[in-house]
Every structure is written in structure tokens, then in C-alpha cells.
Amino acid sequence: MVRAVPNGIRIAAYAFVALTMLLLLAPLVVVIGVSVSESQFIAFPPNGLSLAWYRSVLSSDAYLRAAALSLQIALMVTASATVIGGAAAIALHRRNLPGSAVMATFFLSPLVLPTIIYAIGMLMLWSTLFGGVSMMTLWLGHTVICLPYVVRTTLAVLSESDPFLEEAARTMGANRIQRLVHVVVPQCLPGLAAGAFFAFNISFDEAVLSLFLRRADMTTLPVQIYGQLEFSPDPSVAAVSTIMIGITILLIVVIDRVLGIKRFAST
Amino acid sequence: MSDRTESLLLTLPGLLLLGLAFLVPIAQMLVLSIEGENGPTLAHFARFLGDPFYLGVLWRTVRLSLIITVICAAIGFPLAYIMARVGPRLRLWLIVLVILPLMTSVVVRTFGWMVLLGRSGLIPDILRDLGLAGRSFAIMHTEPAIVIGMVQVLLPFMTLSILGVMTRIDQRLEEAARTMGCSFVQTLRSVVLPLSVPGIVAGSLLVFTLSASSFITPNLLGGPRIQVLAASIYRSVTQTLDWPFAAAQAVILFAGVLVVMIPYVALTGRGNG
Numbered sequence: 001m002v003r004a005v006p007n008g009i010r011i012a013a014y015a016f017v018a019l020t021m022l023l024l025l026a027p028l029v030v031v032i033g034v035s036v037s038e039s040q041f042i043a044f045p046p047n048g049l050s051l052a053w054y055r056s057v058l059s060s061d062a063y064l065r066a067a068a069l070s071l072q073i074a075l076m077v078t079a080s081a082t083v084i085g086g087a088a089a090i091a092l093h094r095r096n097l098p099g100s101a102v103m104a105t106f107f108l109s110p111l112v113l114p115t116i117i118y119a120i121g122m123l124m125l126w127s128t129l130f131g132g133v134s135m136m137t138l139w140l141g142h143t144v145i146c147l148p149y150v151v152r153t154t155l156a157v158l159s160e161s162d163p164f165l166e167e168a169a170r171t172m173g174a175n176r177i178q179r180l181v182h183v184v185v186p187q188c189l190p191g192l193a194a195g196a197f198f199a200f201n202i203s204f205d206e207a208v209l210s211l212f213l214r215r216a217d218m219t220t221l222p223v224q225i226y227g228q229l230e231f232s233p234d235p236s237v238a239a240v241s242t243i244m245i246g247i248t249i250l251l252i253v254v255i256d257r258v259l260g261i262k263r264f265a266s267t
Numbered sequence: 268m269s270d271r272t273e274s275l276l277l278t279l280p281g282l283l284l285l286g287l288a289f290l291v292p293i294a295q296m297l298v299l300s301i302e303g304e305n306g307p308t309l310a311h312f313a314r315f316l317g318d319p320f321y322l323g324v325l326w327r328t329v330r331l332s333l334i335i336t337v338i339c340a341a342i343g344f345p346l347a348y349i350m351a352r353v354g355p356r357l358r359l360w361l362i363v364l365v366i367l368p369l370m371t372s373v374v375v376r377t378f379g380w381m382v383l384l385g386r387s388g389l390i391p392d393i394l395r396d397l398g399l400a401g402r403s404f405a406i407m408h409t410e411p412a413i414v415i416g417m418v419q420v421l422l423p424f425m426t427l428s429i430l431g432v433m434t435r436i437d438q439r440l441e442e443a444a445r446t447m448g449c450s451f452v453q454t455l456r457s458v459v460l461p462l463s464v465p466g467i468v469a470g471s472l473l474v475f476t477l478s479a480s481s482f483i484t485p486n487l488l489g490g491p492r493i494q495v496l497a498a499s500i501y502r503s504v505t506q507t508l509d510w511p512f513a514a515a516q517a518v519i520l521f522a523g524v525l526v527v528m529i530p531y532v533a534l535t536g537r538g539n540g
Contacts, residue, residue, distance in 0.1 A: 017401075044382050116480050120513060120517045125295040140284070230487065
């Protein structure tokens with residue numbers, strides 16, 4: 001047996017990983033640090049410790065309205081993307097439609113098309129057809145970009161499920177609807193759940209589509225933050241951002257509990 | 268009802284949604300890009316390709332995206348290798364730490380970099396204290412600021428892409444190379460690197476496209492004077508309100524993305540099959 005890795009390289013590897021994690025996490029740590037600062041100005045390392053900026057966020061109409069809109073859209077999108085994407089994945093998994101492979105690629109294609117191109121198309125189409133954007137535009141747009149995640153997680157779960165379970169239900173006399181409701185949907189439940197959480201996260205954090213499909217009375221939380229950053233950021237932006245980071249961490253923990261994050265890590 | 272009808276019914280809502288709310292908008296953008304007062308015209312493209320300013324924007328976009336891609340690959344390859352070879356507990360933690368920034372909103376991450384790179388930010392301060400930079404040194408609103416911010420945003424995509432391929436490499440190949448006298452570094456170079464090429468290529472294509480089409484991080488870290496293509500599109504839509512010109516620029520971006528994405532889809536598609 002040869003020595004697996006020379007010691008020098010092993011130490012270098014640990015140092016390298018530590019530095020990379022520092023690079024990846026530094027901006028998040030900084031944002032959290034700024035949010036608890038006492039200072040009127042954005043400063044890192046923070047001076048003092050205070051939750052005053054959280055209080056100012058929670059009493060700011062603009063932030064609360066933006067948060068309510070983001071939450072509303074994210075919930076609507078989670079529902080629509082999970083139902084539509086889950087149904088499509090169940091059918092795609094059976095591979096009994098002509099061009100199933102092409103169709104699978106089609107369902108995943110919003111993933112590889114840069115959002116800015118799609119956002120422009122949506123803006124222009126809606127302006128031409130309806131004279132402007134609306135909640136409907138945001139809802140449909142977000143659903144389209146979240147759909148591939150649900151399709152992918154559901155397909156991943158189905159590919160490991162027992163294909164004979166549905167056959168067994170059929171021989172025992174279950175009809176189509178019964179098989180779908182009592183056998184197939186429970187089989188893909190972990191995939192649907194993970195997809196739903198991904199959809200929520202992506203919609204809640206999405207900024208590009210929401211910036212293009214913006215209307216004065218339709219400002220989502222990321223758009224509100226972007227506006228603040230362009231104009232005059234104060235530590236209240238950091239407080240909102242920290243809340244968003246907290247929600248993301250929560251979602252990751254939930255996805256990991258439901259399904260194991262590893263299974264969806266490789267893109 | 269046959270099985271086929273059932274499958275068709277299940278995909279129908281998705282097909283309708285993607286058809287009406289995905290393909291039609293893209294078609295609308297293509298149509299608008301050639302729209303002129305007297306019928307179809309290529310004037311918007313001519314204006315872009317004939318103006319040194321916009322050609323400069325295009326060149327900067329390609330150049331920065333290439334730099335960002337190369338840096339991401341240079342960090343992502345060793346990171347993915349280490350992640351593939353550590354114990355399962357540590358690997359899970361590393362995956363979570365890579366995914367956390369990936370799932371955090373781009374505006375939030377960019378804000379973090381604005382604080383770190385800003386005039387009195389931590390990084391210029393440290394560089395000045397170490398005597399590596401002069402008193403008037405600034406990194407905010409420069410191209411290096413964009414590169415730093417974008418590498419952080421896109422590194423997770425590269426790492427996960429390479430990791431996906433690397434976990435499938437048979438570890439016995441490395442052991443075989445070592446028993447036959449290869450050093451650790453030689454094994455890395457002649458066994459691991461060639462076998463992970465599909466992951467590196469797929470990750471690079473993905474990072475390049477995402478980098479070429481992003482505008483939030485470049486806008487905030489590069490400032491209004493250093494424009495990239497996507498930022499220029501955003502400006503045409505929101506500030507100059509020249510939509511046909513915005514559409515033409517988007518089509519140019521789209522064409523570039525298609526050239527890059529076709530090999531990407533072919534590569535990743537084969538991996539899944």
C-alpha cells in the first residue's frame with residue numbers, strides 16, 4: 001500500500017479549503033456583521049452590538065410591503081411550479097410519449113437560458129399584449145424558472161423508486177386516479193417536497209426577472225435591496241439581507257432533512 | 268383512456284406554460300430586435316456592431332467572463348478533488364458550505380462585497396496596512412472588483428459540476444497509478460485531471476454563460492462607467508427606453524449563449540444517460 005497523500009500536500013489542501021470557504025462565506029459573514037452594528041454607517045468589523053437596525057426594518061413600510069409581496073409570489077410560485085412540474089416529471093419518467101428525451105430537455109431548458117434574456121422577452125410580450133406587466137407576469141415568469149428544479153428533483157426520486165409498485169396496484173384493481181394518488185404521488189413525495197423548497201428559495205431570492213418586470217407598486221424584496229444598494233445603503237439593508245440569509249439556511253436544513261442535500265448537489 | 272393519454276394530460280399544463288410563457292416571449296424578443304419604422308430592419312444590430320463604445324462593452328464582457336471562468340476552474344478543480352476524497356461527514360459539510368452562498372440572493376452577496384471592497388472596506392484597508400497599495404488605492408468600481416465578486420457568485424456552479432464527475436471516477440485507478448510508481452502529483456495530472464475533463468468543460472461553459480449574462484454584480488461592483496453587455500441591456504430597457512435596441516443586444520447575447528450552450532447540453536445530457 002502506498003502512502004495516499006504526502007503530508008505537505010495534505011496540509012496545503014486543508015489550507016486551500018479553508019481559504020476557499022473564506023472566499024465563499026466572507027460576503028455573508030460581513031452582511032451579518034454589519035446588521036448588528038450600532039453605527040449609522042456601514043462598517044465592518046461592526047462597532048458595538050445592537051438590534052436597532054432590525055427594529056428599523058420591522059417598522060419600515062417599504063420593507064414590509066416588499067417582504068409581503070415576495071412571500072406572496074414565492075408561495076404562489078411554489079404551488080404552481082410543484083403541481084405542474086411534478087405532473088410533468090411523473091409523465092416524463094414513464095417515457096411512453098413520443099420524443100420523451102427531447103421533452104425532458106425542453107422542461108429543463110429555462111435552467112440554461114440566462115434569465116436576463118427571458119426577462120426581456122416577458123417584459124416586451126406583456127407590454128405589447130396587455131400594455132404593461134402585472135402580478136400575473138411575475139407569477140408566470142417565476143413559475144417558468146422554478147419549474148426545472150421541481151422536474152429534476154422529482155425525476156431523481158422516481159428513478160430510484162420501485163417501478164413495480166404501480167403495476168401491483170393495477171393488478172389489484174386500482175384505477176388510474178387511485179394509482180396516481182395512492183401510489184405514484186407518495187413515491188415522489190420527497191422529490192416534490194425538495195423541489196417545492198427549491199422553488200420557494202429561487203422565487204424569493206430572484207432579482208433579475210423582478211427588476212425587469214418591475215412596476216412602482218410591485219417591488220419585491222431583492223428589488224428593494226438592489227434599489228437601496230444603488231442609491232444609499234445603510235445598515236438596515238444588512239438587517240434585511242441577514243433575514244434572507246436566515247431563511248436560506250432554514251430551507252437548506254429542511255431540504256437536507258427531507259431528502260439529503262447531497263442528492264441534488266451535482267448540477 | 269390509454270397510458271399515453273394519461274402521460275400527455277400530465278405534461279399538458281407544463282407544455283402550455285412553457286409554450287406560452289417561455290417560447291412566445293423569446294420569439295417576441297427576436298421579432299422586436301428587427302422591428303423598424305418601415306418594416307423589418309437590421310439597423311439595431313448595425314448600430315451596436317458599428318459603435319466602438321458597444322464593441323468595447325462586448326469585448327469587456329467576453330474578456331471578464333473568460334478570466335472569471337479560468338479562475339473558477341483553477342479553484343474549483345482542486346476544491347472538488349478534495350471534496351471527493353475527504354470523509355463523508357466533512358464532505359457533507361463542505362457541500363452545505365458551497366450550496367449556502369449559491370442559494371443566497373445575488374443582491375445580498377454583492378452587498379457583502381460592496382462592504383468588503385468599498386473605500387474604507389476591510390480589503391483595501393488590509394492592503395494599505397501591508398504596504399501593498401498606496402493611500403489612494405481603490406478597488407471598488409474597477410474590473411478586479413467585478414472579477415472577485417463574480418468568482419464568488421459562480422464558484423459553486425463550477426465546483427458542483429466537477430464534483431459530479433469526480434465522484435464517479437474509480438478510485439482504484441489512482442491506486443493503480445500510485446503502485447506503478449506515479450507520484451501524487453503525477454497521478455493527479457495523468458489520471459484525475461483527464462478523467463474530470465467533462466466536468467471541467469461543462470462547468471466552464473455554464474460559468475461563462477452565467478457570467479456573460481449577469482448584470483447585478485457587475486453593475487454594483489463595477490459602477491456605471493464599467494459596463495458589460497447585460498448591464499447595457501438593462502440600461503436600454505430602464506433608462507433610455509430603447510426597447511428594439513435592447514432586444515437586439517439581447518439577441519447578440521442569446522446567439523453567444525447558444526454557441527456555448529449546445530456543447531454544454533450535449534455534454535451533460537450524455538452524463539445523465
